[in-house]
Amino acid sequence: MKYETQKIAYQYFVAATLLFGLQVIFGLLTGAKYVWDYDPLMNIIPFNTSRAIHINLLVVWLLIGFMGGTYYLVPEESETDIYSPRLAVFQLYLFVAIGVAAIIGYLVGWSWGMPFLEQPTVLKFGIVIVALIFLFNIFMTMMKTKKWTVIQGVLLGGLVMLALLFLFGIFFVRNLSTQYYWWWWVIHLWVEGAWELVAGSIIAFILLKLTGVDRELVEKWLYVEVGLVLFTGIAGTGHHYYWIGTPGYWLWVGGIFSALEPVPILFMVFDTLRDVREKKIEIEDKIPLYWAVGSAVMHFLGAGVWGFAHTLPQINKWTHGTQVTASHGHFAFFGAYVMINLTMIYFAVPRITGVVRKGHGRSLVALRLMVFSIFFMVLALGIAGVVQAYLQRVLGMDYLTTQDYMKLWYAVMWVSGWGVVAGVFTYIFDFFSMGRPSKVTA
Amino acid sequence: MTLSQGRAIFIWGTVISAVIFLGLTYDSISKMPKRTHAEELSDAVADGKWTWQRHNCNDCHTILGIGGYYAPDLTKVMSQRDPEWAKQFLKDPHKVWPAKRRMPNLHLKDAEIENLVAFLTWVNGIDTNGWPPKPMAVAAAGSAALPGESVFRAQGCSACHKLNGVGGDIGPDLTHVGSTRPPDWIKQQLENPRSHFPNSPMPSFAKLSPKDMKDLVDFLSSLK
Numbered sequence: 001m002k003y004e005t006q007k008i009a010y011q012y013f014v015a016a017t018l019l020f021g022l023q024v025i026f027g028l029l030t031g032a033k034y035v036w037d038y039d040p041l042m043n044i045i046p047f048n049t050s051r052a053i054h055i056n057l058l059v060v061w062l063l064i065g066f067m068g069g070t071y072y073l074v075p076e077e078s079e080t081d082i083y084s085p086r087l088a089v090f091q092l093y094l095f096v097a098i099g100v101a102a103i104i105g106y107l108v109g110w111s112w113g114m115p116f117l118e119q120p121t122v123l124k125f126g127i128v129i130v131a132l133i134f135l136f137n138i139f140m141t142m143m144k145t146k147k148w149t150v151i152q153g154v155l156l157g158g159l160v161m162l163a164l165l166f167l168f169g170i171f172f173v174r175n176l177s178t179q180y181y182w183w184w185w186v187i188h189l190w191v192e193g194a195w196e197l198v199a200g201s202i203i204a205f206i207l208l209k210l211t212g213v214d215r216e217l218v219e220k221w222l223y224v225e226v227g228l229v230l231f232t233g234i235a236g237t238g239h240h241y242y243w244i245g246t247p248g249y250w251l252w253v254g255g256i257f258s259a260l261e262p263v264p265i266l267f268m269v270f271d272t273l274r275d276v277r278e279k280k281i282e283i284e285d286k287i288p289l290y291w292a293v294g295s296a297v298m299h300f301l302g303a304g305v306w307g308f309a310h311t312l313p314q315i316n317k318w319t320h321g322t323q324v325t326a327s328h329g330h331f332a333f334f335g336a337y338v339m340i341n342l343t344m345i346y347f348a349v350p351r352i353t354g355v356v357r358k359g360h361g362r363s364l365v366a367l368r369l370m371v372f373s374i375f376f377m378v379l380a381l382g383i384a385g386v387v388q389a390y391l392q393r394v395l396g397m398d399y400l401t402t403q404d405y406m407k408l409w410y411a412v413m414w415v416s417g418w419g420v421v422a423g424v425f426t427y428i429f430d431f432f433s434m435g436r437p438s439k440v441t442a
Numbered sequence: 443m444t445l446s447q448g449r450a451i452f453i454w455g456t457v458i459s460a461v462i463f464l465g466l467t468y469d470s471i472s473k474m475p476k477r478t479h480a481e482e483l484s485d486a487v488a489d490g491k492w493t494w495q496r497h498n499c500n501d502c503h504t505i506l507g508i509g510g511y512y513a514p515d516l517t518k519v520m521s522q523r524d525p526e527w528a529k530q531f532l533k534d535p536h537k538v539w540p541a542k543r544r545m546p547n548l549h550l551k552d553a554e555i556e557n558l559v560a561f562l563t564w565v566n567g568i569d570t571n572g573w574p575p576k577p578m579a580v581a582a583a584g585s586a587a588l589p590g591e592s593v594f595r596a597q598g599c600s601a602c603h604k605l606n607g608v609g610g611d612i613g614p615d616l617t618h619v620g621s622t623r624p625p626d627w628i629k630q631q632l633e634n635p636r637s638h639f640p641n642s643p644m645p646s647f648a649k650l651s652p653k654d655m656k657d658l659v660d661f662l663s664s665l666k
Contacts, residue, residue, distance in 0.1 A: 181471070
């Protein structure tokens with residue numbers, strides 16, 4: 001750590017870590033409702049509320065993690081302190097307050113009701129304000145020295161894209177098909193566009209610092225990588241436009257572009273491994289490296305392979321709307337974004353607190369527990385989805401009847417979920433054992 | 443490769459994809475009103491959509507295949523259920539469909555129920571490029587299936603009765619009902635269940651049109 005204001009990131013990482021713990025607890029609660037038919041909490045926290053909280057917490061903690069990562073990264077890239085540390089802290093508190101208000105709102109039945117974007121409109125405007133403060137603060141920091149590195153440029157581009165796309169998820173549209181058309185501009189173009197830019201630049205920054213390879217090498221491949229991501233990802237939105245009341249040509253456009261989506265992800269795996277192979281300095285800090293390589297591999301399996309498996313319209317026609325999608329969602333988010341965030345946290349926190357770690361035992365335990373458990377979980381959900389597609393779409397069985405035949409796999413999913421929770425709490429314990437910053441700047 | 447070649451891949455990759463995507467978006471948005479028969483999108487439908495959102499229905503149910511996977515997809519539900527049945531169900535779900543996995547009673551007002559059914563009826567007409575696909579087994583059976591089978595489905599009979607191992611167990615298994623009960627008995631049972639069993643919880647289906655009643659009786663009588 002070179003600049004005092006990089007310490008701001010620590011507070012973001014604390015918030016992200018705690019919300020991560022809460023997220024997986026709601027995951028267990030949501031999963032239990034599949035395993036047992038009788039739901040004693042049906043009138044207090046029904047499935048829809050529990051699912052909304054589980055997913056909202058995920059999105060919020062990942063975003064807070066990205067923001068923390070940005071506050072850590074930008075001072076080093078710009079070689080100056082953050083423009084306004086006060087604003088950075090205020091922005092975090094405002095975001096957390098909005099998140100808490102949203103969750104309490106869901107519990108009392110206050111919802112806007114589009115999946116993942118359930119936040120009532122007034123809270124969405126609050127989120128826009130948070131995003132504007134954040135972008136202002138980051139932009140003003142970069143403007144202090146005007147060092148436009150590629151890493152910074154891609155990061156800023158991703159953050160601006162992220163904020164702009166959110167606007168497409170705020171307004172009520174009378175036509176459900178059109179509402180969903182724009183809804184995907186937030187959901188798909190976030191995770192297969194804006195977020196990939198943010199994550200790509202963060203990982204490039206970490207690999208640059210860890211391996212000491214030439215900046216030009218890292219930045220050149222970062223350009224190619226995000227170029228391929230956006231080339232396949234933007235028109236690849238079409239794989240969500242097969243069955244929602246949109247014209248038939250999307251079956252072609254969505255099919256072709258999304259079939260190419262694994263290419264940039266595979267590219268990232270090679271990119272990561274090449275940087276490690278061509279390292280100029282001995283990598284002493286192995287923990288973030290393990291997480292970075294793990295993320296590249298799991299990202300490829302979860303988003304690339306699992307996504308490709310059901311992205312072609314000929315297959316998607318049968319699997320759409322089944323647990324196959326849920327399996328892919330869990331795998332992709334874990335591999336691509338959860339592990340990237342933890343890579344960033346494991347890279348930054350020891351440098352902020354100055355702690356010297358002996359060994360990396362507990363972090364590796366957390367990594368293995370999470371990876372193995374997630375793998376079993378998505379395998380169980382995937383099998384449940386295939387069973388469902390067969391019974392419902394091939395045999396024409398009624399939806400509720402199919403659920404009885406999927407019970408075994410729901411049970412495997414839920415037991416694996418406990419493994420994930422164990423991994424996450426091992427991580428949380430490990431996080432707080434990395435010490436605290438000497439004095440948090442505010 | 444040089445840095446500037448990398449930058450060129452980034453710029454051109456993004457621009458080409460964005461141009462294709464925005465062009466097709468412009469075209470899609472202009473065609474979607476027709477594909478969704480937007481002229482039938484009344485205020486009741488829009489109000490029904492808001493009721494659907496306000497109660498967060500989409501985080502249990504999927505619609506157009508998107509949402510929670512905890513409850514049935516509702517894209518084409520109104521091809522499967524009659525509107526009166528749907529209204530009764532929304533009034534008190536568990537009473538009408540005593541499934542093991544329950545839907546909570548949302549205590550909807552009558553006007554909200556009307557709007558929701560209008561919304562689902564409108565959604566039912568969206569051209570979804572043939573999704574959800576017709577089940578292969580049903581497609582293979584072709585048109586040989588009796589018309590009464592769709593009445594059986596629309597009225598939700600399988601909530602209580604089993605047919606070939608599929609369905610509820612509140613009422614008796616109907617797999618071979620045609621071999622034990624004559625058509626007249628079945629008709630009487632449908633119109634006035636308590637005339638046979640004074641304590642029967644089965645609702646009367648006397649509301650069915652004469653054609654639907656005849657089709658249903660023919661279908662049940664054929665189950666031997």
